[in-house]
Amino acid sequence: MKKWFILVLALFMLTACNNNEEVNNENVTESASENTVGFEVLGDKIEKAADVPEKEEKQIIEAFNEYIAAFNEKDINRYTKTLSKNPQGFEYEEDIEAAKTAFNQYNIKRTPSDITIVKYSEEEAQVYANLDIKMTEIKTNTELTSSGRQVTVFVKEDGAWKVTSVYYIGNESNS
Numbered sequence: 001m002k003k004w005f006i007l008v009l010a011l012f013m014l015t016a017c018n019n020n021e022e023v024n025n026e027n028v029t030e031s032a033s034e035n036t037v038g039f040e041v042l043g044d045k046i047e048k049a050a051d052v053p054e055k056e057e058k059q060i061i062e063a064f065n066e067y068i069a070a071f072n073e074k075d076i077n078r079y080t081k082t083l084s085k086n087p088q089g090f091e092y093e094e095d096i097e098a099a100k101t102a103f104n105q106y107n108i109k110r111t112p113s114d115i116t117i118v119k120y121s122e123e124e125a126q127v128y129a130n131l132d133i134k135m136t137e138i139k140t141n142t143e144l145t146s147s148g149r150q151v152t153v154f155v156k157e158d159g160a161w162k163v164t165s166v167y168y169i170g171n172e173s174n175s
Helices: 002-015 054-072 076-081 092-105
Strands: 028-032 035-041 106-120 124-137 143-157 160-170
Touching (some): 054 076, 054 124, 124 160
């Protein structure tokens, strides 16, 4: 039981989830106050957003990969550069403090797959990914694994794509 509590607490801190989520067992749909997170999962089919300019697609995927890599490498300076200065789904300073705490207490590796831009406009992009997460508590060497689905919402700030909110839904068969 303690293992699950630690995992849930750590995942909550690391995904900066917005409290306005709706989860449905058959489908996965989510909404955020005024904006809608644009994905629905029926089985394993994920649909790519239409009409994403090639240059923007490359920049968005690179921003997502940098967000994951900076976190995996526990590089707080790189990680903060991936975040919006005016996020919609979390408090900037609180997220940075939570990341520092997590970096000090855990070795964490997030491995994304099926990375897909599922919603796009010139000012916002939503990136879906399946995530496998392996965490090891440094103090006890306790290893925890989790997998789930995540939508990372990016906004364009000063010409670069930055994380503004993150929505994570864990799979039921985590250990």
